[in-house]
Amino acid sequence: MALASRYPDVEIPDLSVPEFVLAGGASRPDAPALVDGLTGDSITHGQLAGYIDRVAAALAARGLRKGDVVAVLCPNTMWYPVVFHGIAKAGCVMSPINSLYTAHEVAFQLKDSGAKVLVTVSPFLDRALEAVEQSPVDEVIVMDGAEGHASLLDLITSDAPSVQVDIDPANDLVTLPYSSGTTGLPKGVMLTHRNLVANVAQCRPLIQLGEDERIIAVLPFFHIYGLTVLMNQGLAWGGAVVTLPRFDLEQFLRTIQDQKITRAFVAPPILLAMAKHPMVDQFDLSSLTSILSGAAPLDEALAQAAEARLRKGADTGVTVGQGYGMTELSPVSHTTPDRGGEPAGFTGEIPKGSVGLAIPNTECRLIDPATGEDAAPGERGELWVRGPQVMKGYLNNPTATAETLDDEGWLHTGDVAVVDENGIYTVVDRVKELIKYKGYQVAPAELEAVLVGNPSIADAAVIGVKDEESGEELPKAFVVKAPGAEITEDEVMEFVSSRVAPHKKVRSVEFIDQVPKSAAGKILRKDLKARA
Structure with a gap:
């Protein structure tokens, strides 16, 4: 329609x-x-x-x-x-x-x-x-x-x-x-x-x-x-x-x-x-x-x-x-x-x-x-x-x-996207970027929003990484620490798991100096997948 x-x-x-x-x-x-x-x-x-x-x-x-x-x-x-x-x-x-x-x-x-x-x-x-x-x-x-x-x-x-x-x-x-x-x-x-x-x-x-x-x-x-x-x-x-x-x-x-x-x-x-x-x-x-x-x-x-x-x-x-x-x-x-x-x-x-x-x-x-x-x-x-x-x-x-x-x-x-009764649209993710985990769809943008809500995290990106043992796509977070902040991989995963449903939990974390992005600000997930 x-x-x-x-x-x-x-x-x-x-x-x-x-x-x-x-x-x-x-x-x-x-x-x-x-x-x-x-x-x-x-x-x-x-x-x-x-x-x-x-x-x-x-x-x-x-x-x-x-x-x-x-x-x-x-x-x-x-x-x-x-x-x-x-x-x-x-x-x-x-x-x-x-x-x-x-x-x-x-x-x-x-x-x-x-x-x-x-x-x-x-x-x-x-x-x-x-x-x-x-x-x-x-x-x-x-x-x-x-x-x-x-x-x-x-x-x-x-x-x-x-x-x-x-x-x-x-x-x-x-x-x-x-x-x-x-x-x-x-x-x-x-x-x-x-x-x-x-x-x-x-x-x-x-x-x-x-x-x-x-x-x-x-x-x-x-x-x-x-x-x-x-x-x-x-x-x-x-x-x-x-x-x-x-x-x-x-x-x-x-x-x-x-x-x-x-x-x-x-x-x-x-x-x-x-x-x-x-x-x-x-x-x-x-x-x-x-x-x-x-x-x-x-x-x-x-x-x-x-x-x-x-x-x-x-x-x-x-x-x-x-x-x-x-x-x-x-x-x-x-x-x-x-x-x-x-x-x-x-x-x-x-x-x-x-x-x-x-x-x-x-x-x-x-x-x-x-x-x-x-x-x-x-x-x-x-x-x-x-x-x-x-x-x-x-x-x-x-x-x-x-x-x-x-x-x-x-x-x-x-x-x-989703639209409400007032005609207001919200874009929730890209079709091709959705992570499939145990039959659920996990939106990277949602997890990224959670991550940057942590004051110890300056920026973050999430991709799906295939687990060879299970065949599942597991959410992996690439995290940029805030200046002077100290936070561990386990602390990052605990922070996310306390705020999202179990199927959305981040399963691994890698700390990086900068999230690769296009000049327009889009996360270059292909670059992250290449290093994952």
């Missing part, structure tokens, strides 16, 4: 991504659009539009045409949106590459995407050139300059004529991000102009950004969460996006304080630091009104702890919520609304730990993995999503597309 959003549908403008996003700041050309969080340098909305025009013209002058792929290997800078929208305005497709990728992984994406140009930065140039040796491109552009390569300055000072490309928003691709690769080889996710425009428009009734918003952008723009929710959403409504190249807790906190950040879109590891790290108390974070977590499950207790600590009194009003999405959904399908952004007739509060409500124009189904039928009311099921934000498919991979996107337009997320 299809479950409709509690919000009425919104109009999806029939525009390209640059047309839609740049319209937000057109009436405020002198207001800051992008700010470098480290230096304080800025680009106004008026300058942004001009720079984008020049990048598009320069790319066209280089022979790039509609549909050509330009790969971008770059950390967050205030110039990243200039490059992205310049590529899009030229009718080309931007394929963002994970900044942590090895040369081999970069080469795979260049080849698979068919990229003609690679845009990077000088600190990544050696890796980029090694990748290009394996998968050649026509040109490597180095944004901050390098001998023998064009720079971003060369592009934005080009005197080439402006380009006007006929873009069909519903069918023409604008970006080609690659799925995280936590299972199987990374796949190119084909997202159209309409996908991205729709997703920003769909979020508007719930995330009510204003022109005076200052959004901290530390989550990477190469991830669809950063690209849509931080970068394009912030710019589309005329706000200022403050960039940081990577997450450093002191820089992050100082930037919130000095730049008077109003909103932070983060992943759970950042919230964990904000809830537990003593450094947080050294900074004035009173400008913050909202923190929204995504990209990985956020535990209810952690959300409450972070919110309680950051409020420091009832008058600051900061709220901590959670959203849900995936690359294939551009990425948002559910989120916690701002105060006052609840749907008509909604009463009560959105529980911490839930992912909130389905956004407008979005339908959902919950499917029992065992039967393939709709789950009974209140029961868990695999979440299926249908709406204008659903990808076109995987690049050159009809088999993977068919496995994920069915003939009726339903995207099978692989995530297990």
Whole structure:
């Protein structure tokens, strides 16, 4: 049974991504659009539009045409949106590459995407050139300059004529991000102009950004969460996006304080630091009104702890919520609304730990993995999503597309969720990550939430490890001790067993220095399984 959003549908403008996003700041050309969080340098909305025009013209002058792929290997800078929208305005497709990728992984994406140009930065140039040796491109552009390569300055000072490309928003691709690769080889996710425009428009009734918003952008723009929710959403409504190249807790906190950040879109590891790290108390974070977590499950207790600590009194009003999405959904399908952004007739509060409500124009189904039928009311099921934000498919991979996107337009997320009578969704785990023990299903995320509730534990991850003797999958915990804490394996297991049903008990513990995670904050369970 299809479950409709509690919000009425919104109009999806029939525009390209640059047309839609740049319209937000057109009436405020002198207001800051992008700010470098480290230096304080800025680009106004008026300058942004001009720079984008020049990048598009320069790319066209280089022979790039509609549909050509330009790969971008770059950390967050205030110039990243200039490059992205310049590529899009030229009718080309931007394929963002994970900044942590090895040369081999970069080469795979260049080849698979068919990229003609690679845009990077000088600190990544050696890796980029090694990748290009394996998968050649026509040109490597180095944004901050390098001998023998064009720079971003060369592009934005080009005197080439402006380009006007006929873009069909519903069918023409604008970006080609690659799925995280936590299972199987990374796949190119084909997202159209309409996908991205729709997703920003769909979020508007719930995330009510204003022109005076200052959004901290530390989550990477190469991830669809950063690209849509931080970068394009912030710019589309005329706000200022403050960039940081990577997450450093002191820089992050100082930037919130000095730049008077109003909103932070983060992943759970950042919230964990904000809830537990003593450094947080050294900074004035009173400008913050909202923190929204995504990209990985956020535990209810952690959300409450972070919110309680950051409020420091009832008058600051900061709220901590959670959203849900995936690359294939551009990425948002559910989120916690701002105060006052609840749907008509909604009463009560959105529980911490839930992912909130389905956004407008979005339908959902919950499917029992065992039967393939709709789950009974209140029961868990695999979440299926249908709406204008659903990808076109995987690049050159009809088999993977068919496995994920069915003939009726339903995207099978692989995530297990439950929905209550108010239309509030809670994601409880991934279908493929559930641990099967004595016929029971054990959710790693649930055990991880228990573990990080121990003050002696800074972080944790749980996987299933096969016991050769019994053939069962046994839950194994990888634990990072809190600074100065002393806790034994037995104490960890006793802590968990006193809080969960017997079949959920952790059966072994390994202490590690750091839980391996993707740049978006997802636990890389394949890395843990490799060492288990």
